Amino acid sequence: MEKVSLPKGTRDFGPTQMAKRLFLINSIKKVFQKYGFQPLETPAMENLSTLTGKYGEEGDQLLFKILNSGDFLKDVEAAKLETRNSKLITSDIAEKGLRYDLTVPFARYVVMNRHEITFPFKRYQIQPVWRADRPQRGRYREFYQCDADVVGTDSLLCETEIILMIKEAFASLGIADFSIKINHRAILSGLAEIVGAAQNESALFVAIDKLDKIGEEKVKEELKAKGFDDASLTLLFDILNFKGTTAEKVDFLTTKFSSSEKGKKGLSDFSEVLSLLKKFGATDEHVEFDISLARGLSYYTGCIFEVKISNVGVGSVSGGGRYDNLTAVFDSKEKSSGVGFSFGIDRLYDAMEELKIFPKEASAASTVLVAHLDEESFTFGLKIAQSLRDRNVACEIYPDQSKIKKQLEYADKKKIPFVIVIGSEEVKTGQLTLKKLESGQQLKLTFQEIADAMQLYK
Amino acid sequence: MEKVSLPKGTRDFGPTQMAKRLFLINSIKKVFQKYGFQPLETPAMENLSTLTGKYGEEGDQLLFKILNSGDFLKDVEAAKLETRNSKLITSDIAEKGLRYDLTVPFARYVVMNRHEITFPFKRYQIQPVWRADRPQRGRYREFYQCDADVVGTDSLLCETEIILMIKEAFASLGIADFSIKINHRAILSGLAEIVGAAQNESALFVAIDKLDKIGEEKVKEELKAKGFDDASLTLLFDILNFKGTTAEKVDFLTTKFSSSEKGKKGLSDFSEVLSLLKKFGATDEHVEFDISLARGLSYYTGCIFEVKISNVGVGSVSGGGRYDNLTAVFDSKEKSSGVGFSFGIDRLYDAMEELKIFPKEASAASTVLVAHLDEESFTFGLKIAQSLRDRNVACEIYPDQSKIKKQLEYADKKKIPFVIVIGSEEVKTGQLTLKKLESGQQLKLTFQEIADAMQLYK
Numbered sequence: 062m063e064k065v066s067l068p069k070g071t072r073d074f075g076p077t078q079m080a081k082r083l084f085l086i087n088s089i090k091k092v093f094q095k096y097g098f099q100p101l102e103t104p105a106m107e108n109l110s111t112l113t114g115k116y117g118e119e120g121d122q123l124l125f126k127i128l129n130s131g132d133f134l135k136d137v138e139a140a141k142l143e144t145r146n147s148k149l150i151t152s153d154i155a156e157k158g159l160r161y162d163l164t165v166p167f168a169r170y171v172v173m174n175r176h177e178i179t180f181p182f183k184r185y186q187i188q189p190v191w192r193a194d195r196p197q198r199g200r201y202r203e204f205y206q207c208d209a210d211v212v213g214t215d216s217l218l219c220e221t222e223i224i225l226m227i228k229e230a231f232a233s234l235g236i237a238d239f240s241i242k243i244n245h246r247a248i249l250s251g252l253a254e255i256v257g258a259a260q261n262e263s264a265l266f267v268a269i270d271k272l273d274k275i276g277e278e279k280v281k282e283e284l285k286a287k288g289f290d291d292a293s294l295t296l297l298f299d300i301l302n303f304k305g306t307t308a309e310k311v312d313f314l315t316t317k318f319s320s321s322e323k324g325k326k327g328l329s330d331f332s333e334v335l336s337l338l339k340k341f342g343a344t345d346e347h348v349e350f351d352i353s354l355a356r357g358l359s360y361y362t363g364c365i366f367e368v369k370i371s372n373v374g375v376g377s378v379s380g381g382g383r384y385d386n387l388t389a390v391f392d393s394k395e396k397s398s399g400v401g402f403s404f405g406i407d408r409l410y411d412a413m414e415e416l417k418i419f420p421k422e423a424s425a426a427s428t429v430l431v432a433h434l435d436e437e438s439f440t441f442g443l444k445i446a447q448s449l450r451d452r453n454v455a456c457e458i459y460p461d462q463s464k465i466k467k468q469l470e471y472a473d474k475k476k477i478p479f480v481i482v483i484g485s486e487e488v489k490t491g492q493l494t495l496k497k498l499e500s501g502q503q504l505k506l507t508f509q510e511i512a513d514a515m516q517l518y519k
Numbered sequence: 520m521e522k523v524s525l526p527k528g529t530r531d532f533g534p535t536q537m538a539k540r541l542f543l544i545n546s547i548k549k550v551f552q553k554y555g556f557q558p559l560e561t562p563a564m565e566n567l568s569t570l571t572g573k574y575g576e577e578g579d580q581l582l583f584k585i586l587n588s589g590d591f592l593k594d595v596e597a598a599k600l601e602t603r604n605s606k607l608i609t610s611d612i613a614e615k616g617l618r619y620d621l622t623v624p625f626a627r628y629v630v631m632n633r634h635e636i637t638f639p640f641k642r643y644q645i646q647p648v649w650r651a652d653r654p655q656r657g658r659y660r661e662f663y664q665c666d667a668d669v670v671g672t673d674s675l676l677c678e679t680e681i682i683l684m685i686k687e688a689f690a691s692l693g694i695a696d697f698s699i700k701i702n703h704r705a706i707l708s709g710l711a712e713i714v715g716a717a718q719n720e721s722a723l724f725v726a727i728d729k730l731d732k733i734g735e736e737k738v739k740e741e742l743k744a745k746g747f748d749d750a751s752l753t754l755l756f757d758i759l760n761f762k763g764t765t766a767e768k769v770d771f772l773t774t775k776f777s778s779s780e781k782g783k784k785g786l787s788d789f790s791e792v793l794s795l796l797k798k799f800g801a802t803d804e805h806v807e808f809d810i811s812l813a814r815g816l817s818y819y820t821g822c823i824f825e826v827k828i829s830n831v832g833v834g835s836v837s838g839g840g841r842y843d844n845l846t847a848v849f850d851s852k853e854k855s856s857g858v859g860f861s862f863g864i865d866r867l868y869d870a871m872e873e874l875k876i877f878p879k880e881a882s883a884a885s886t887v888l889v890a891h892l893d894e895e896s897f898t899f900g901l902k903i904a905q906s907l908r909d910r911n912v913a914c915e916i917y918p919d920q921s922k923i924k925k926q927l928e929y930a931d932k933k934k935i936p937f938v939i940v941i942g943s944e945e946v947k948t949g950q951l952t953l954k955k956l957e958s959g960q961q962l963k964l965t966f967q968e969i970a971d972a973m974q975l976y977k
Contacts, residue, residue, distance in 0.1 A: 065627050065849050068564045068615050075635075076557035083558065093670065095908050097915035098885040099534035100541065104661050105563060105617075105647065106583075125564075126586040128613050130651040132605045142600065147592045155586050157526050159563075168793050169523050170531050177533075177933040181918055184534065189563065195590040203562050216918035225905070280592050340901045443798045447683070449551050455831040457555035460639055460674035474637040489883045 076425040080170030084423035089235045089404055092187040092226050098209050102183040103166035106157045115165045115390055122190045126155035159191040163208045172391045180213025210401030212387055219400045220364045223339040227368055235418040238371040242351035245331050245364050251324020257292040270355040307350045360384045366402055373415045375408040426476045428518050431458040432468040434484040441488045454515045473498055528660030534883040541882035546691045547693035547862055550684050551643040559642040561624035564615045573623045575847055583649045596728045617649040622716050630849045638671025649674035662814055668859030670845055677858045678822045679795040685826055693876040696829040703789050703822050709782020714751040728813040765808045818842045825858055833866040865901045884934045886976050889916040890926040892942040899946045912973045
């Protein structure tokens with residue numbers, strides 16, 4: 062036998078996983094659609110000129126590149142080839158690469174279609190992306206991203222609706238215990254200003270971002286090494302460590318930010334989001350003002366979000382924020398402010414498995430198997446199966462004349478919950494035997510009674 | 520501005536197309552699930568050792584290969600590199616390739632998971648595939664395939680259920696005028712036998728397969744050139760040109776096949792499928808016995824299908840057949856007989872566009888836009904929007920304080936059918952103005968009346 066395997070870091074999703082993944086993805090899709098977001102799909106392959114330089118040097122290394130078709134070496138200069146310098150030769154032999162995220166393809170789509178698009182443009186996109194990263198637990202070379210963005214408006218309504226969508230998605234997934242951490246880039250800038258680090262913002266944000274992972278002491282050390290003095294650090298951690306309700310935090314920062322225009326702007330945006338939330342008739346339950354939330358991506362310019370589920374061993378399952386100019390990488394003239402967020406499908410999946418909250422309906426199994434004892438029963442069963450399908454019940458009839466034991470095993474292994482067993486008695490009387498596999502319970506019912514009962518399990 | 524473009528032969532699917540594609544794909548998915556087929560997804564990348572040699576020499580050329588990460592030239596022998604022979608070097612610098620179809624990955628999945636799978640295994644798979652083909656009208660380098668297969672049984676029930684599924688899928692898509700052409704490899708073999716071409720089967724099948732395209736005379740020429748004599752050709756076309764009902768065709772062939780065991784076996788299988796169809800309570804409407812249907816793929820061994828829609832300019836939109844051994848390419852010991860078919864998503868899409876039968880619901884637009892004349896109306900509108908969403912109505916509120924004309928234009932361009940216009944009068948009285956954009960019709964209604972009416976448009 063030829064040995065077959067999967068490429069490192071890639072996965073098959075069999076029926077059981079697929080059913081759960083589809084439940085997850087479809088639940089989120091429904092929420093996106095309810096809020097007016099529209100689906101977009103872009104190709105797996107992009108020109109490397111579209112992708113390169115958008116993810117930093119490390120990102121460029123992690124792009125999967127596609128070898129040109131045909132005689133790809135034909136036009137490579139001999140001298141260049143002799144250097145054996147892979148990096149140098151790559152662009153000669155590979156023009157295309159696999160999508161690394163959904164943001165750059167989205168920006169490309171907006172630039173290419175800006176005359177047809179009606180702004181504000183609300184799109185969602187759920188597709189796999191590929192990264193030539195070293196595979197490890199929870200990190201794959203192919204994984205799905207699930208993004209929603211609005212571009213073409215700076216209304217804070219969008220931020221507020223993101224909060225509503227996250228809450229609604231989690232409600233439909235059955236996730237009850239979670240927090241939506243919110244901060245604002247301008248609040249961070251205000252913080253930098255008042256601790257005298259306005260010129261050194263990014264060092265400050267990078268350090269703060271690690272608080273969760275390495276703790277206060279290590280962050281202080283790092284900042285000291287970068288030239289922060291004791292007075293600044295004391296002031297900084299007085300603010301970062303302030304405990305209180307959201308309103309108390311806002312009040313506290315208002316006094317601190319009396320001399321920082323940026324800080325005031327950030328606070329005012331954040332308060333407006335909370336106010337809009339109330340006007341929508343929603344509460345700020347699950348919303349947490351987290352002054353230490355920085356998020357790595359430097360293109361954020363306004364509100365930033367991050368969502369964590371309590372009591373599970375996965376990191377943040379959703380995040381996002383406002384950016385000033387999505388399409389800047391392609392088009393410096395036209396500004397397209399927007400705000401976006403994404404759900405981490407793999408992490409949400411893991412969290413729901415850990416919490417054991419996937420509903421029973423998240424199954425790919427048929428609802429009913431029609432089993433049969435002889436050929437006459439088989440023939441009789443065909444009509445039964447088809448009548449159930451006519452009533453939208455997912456149904457199979459065992460295809461071969463096999464022992465009843467084998468047929469029941471088939472249902473059991475495939476987790477088909479109900480079996481209708483047909484023998485000569487059933488054919489004669491029309492009274493059918495319905496077996497519930499989980500409990501072993503057996504009932505004699507008419508077809509109509511079975512069909513009615515199955516409506517509950519569709 | 521940096522010039523951006525899509526790789527040749529690839530496409531973006533914007534909201535309008537996506538809504539139609541999702542309608543199409545979801546309709547088919549529902550049918551698959553109703554008949555007990557379960558979803559499978561495999562990675563976009565496979566090891567080239569899995570893909571190479573499975574699609575003939577031409578297919579190997581059309582595989583997209585992925586450049587190894589890092590210093591890919593490191594281990595290429597200097598002498599080899601100096602040859603500048605691209606073909607020779609490919610396997611040294613590319614280990615992985617993009618999926619070319621869904622059949623080989625499915626076979627790989629079955630081989631790798633054969634101890635966990637419960638047979639008969641019914642899976643469906645709807646994913647893109649990639650081919651480095653020369654792009655032309657209707658032929659893309661990235662396109663979706665949509666396959667369903669049953670492996671692990673040779674029951675003709677499976678063939679019959681495929682007919683039922685095709686009929687049901689087309690009914691749910693609103694395609695009324697189509698034919699499911701059926702033939703059987705053994706009938707073709709019988710035909711070869713009685714015209715004295717048992718040793719030259721494949722030449723015969725290849726020629727017959729072209730009847731549709733090049734006509735009888737050209738096919739005759741081709742066969743003459745391959746050594747067929749006049750008597751054989753007369754007999755052959757007497758059979759191929761026989762007109763009659765399915766029953767008449769079966770009777771006619773029964774007399775012709777009196778000396779061909781293969782021919783008899785083919786006829787008996789075919790008759791059994793028709794008989795099972797009747798036992799399911801279904802008719803043979805749309806089913807057409809087409810003795811000249813050969814289908815190119817040589818791995819078919821039993822019934823073969825092809826579906827054409829009448830009065831549209833696209834080729835066959837679905838096809839399939841029974842094969843003896845799906846996994847033979849990986850595992851010569853274990854035999855896995857099965858039967859599969861697939862829908863051509865792109866062609867079905869084109870056909871439905873041509874017939875103008877995509878339903879209005881196949882839209883990605885929200886059902887309602889809440890428009891507002893001033894800030895007070897905006898605030899009032901937030902609760903209206905959220906209450907509609909609570910009732911599962913897809914709804915947007917215009918995010919900015921803009922002129923009403925701009926807001927209506929937004930709805931119009933996005934094909935949002937209804938707009939609720941809120942001004943100070945509406946805030947005061949609670950009587951809302953509902954505008955139906957298509958007709959311009961305007962009604963004064965309470966929120967509850969609007970919410971009830973929108974249930975019909977969800």
